[in-house]
Amino acid sequence: MIKNPHEGKFIVFEGLDGSGKSTQAEYLVKKLKQEAAKVHKTFEPTQYLIGGLIRSFLGNDWKSSADCLQLLFAADRAYHLEKEILPALAKKLIVVSDRYFFSSFAYGALDCDLNWLIKINDNFLFPDLTIVLKSDPKICIERMAKERFSVELFEQVAKLEKVWQNYEKIIARFRIDNDIRVIDGDRPIQAIFEEVESILAKKNKDGWKS
Numbered sequence: 181m182i183k184n185p186h187e188g189k190f191i192v193f194e195g196l197d198g199s200g201k202s203t204q205a206e207y208l209v210k211k212l213k214q215e216a217a218k219v220h221k222t223f224e225p226t227q228y229l230i231g232g233l234i235r236s237f238l239g240n241d242w243k244s245s246a247d248c249l250q251l252l253f254a255a256d257r258a259y260h261l262e263k264e265i266l267p268a269l270a271k272k273l274i275v276v277s278d279r280y281f282f283s284s285f286a287y288g289a290l291d292c293d294l295n296w297l298i299k300i301n302d303n304f305l306f307p308d309l310t311i312v313l314k315s316d317p318k319i320c321i322e323r324m325a326k327e328r329f330s331v332e333l334f335e336q337v338a339k340l341e342k343v344w345q346n347y348e349k350i351i352a353r354f355r356i357d358n359d360i361r362v363i364d365g366d367r368p369i370q371a372i373f374e375e376v377e378s379i380l381a382k383k384n385k386d387g388w389k390s
């Protein structure tokens with residue numbers, strides 16, 4: 181994977197479906213904007229054509245293999261980097277993404293080979309900071325049941341438990357060279373956000389090199 185060559189910073193939120201990562205990403209973007217920072221909020225799967233194909237796959241509108249789905253995620257990511265993330269980083273913006281390649285590894289490895297998944301993501305930029313929310317799968321499912329109409333492919337407790345095991349595996353693998361923080365996602369939103377803020381404050385003080 182490639183280190184970010186730009187002055188802009190690339191921050192990614194990761195975690196299980198229903199872990200509260202989207203809320204934390206929103207809170208962070210809002211706070212950075214209040215501080216007059218130049219910030220760009222984004223997410224995967226994207227709102228572009230390939231992201232739409234992925235969402236319709238997850239909603240069971242069409243079927244193919246697990247490998248095909250993961251290749252689509254990688255293609256969506258390539259487009260996302262080219263059209264959105266890299267140009268924003270080159271303009272010195274702080275890019276905050278809700279999901280990125282750790283989602284491919286953690287969810288994709290349920291059905292695909294992890295080393296193959298890493299290989300097809302190998303040309304992509306590694307985030308400057310990845311914040312992973314660790315949340316109880318049962319609480320995640322309860323949150324989603326309240327918030328969402330349709331239950332998508334991955335949204336069952338047993339699966340989420342396996343996904344979390346995969347997250348732990350890849351965090352251990354990439355943590356040596358990269359800044360990856362695992363934080364307790366089962367606390368109130370504000371308490372989690374205070375930890376996010378303190379991570380950012382420390383990085384701004386100590387420098388962003390991992």
Ligand code: TMP
Nearest residue numbers: 197224225253279280283284287288334
């Ligand atoms: P979300 O839009 O609610 O986050 O849902 C996207 C789903 O797609 C979620 O279950 C995680 C999964 N996913 C992957 O399997 N691989 C990926 O690379 C990404 C970005 C998401």
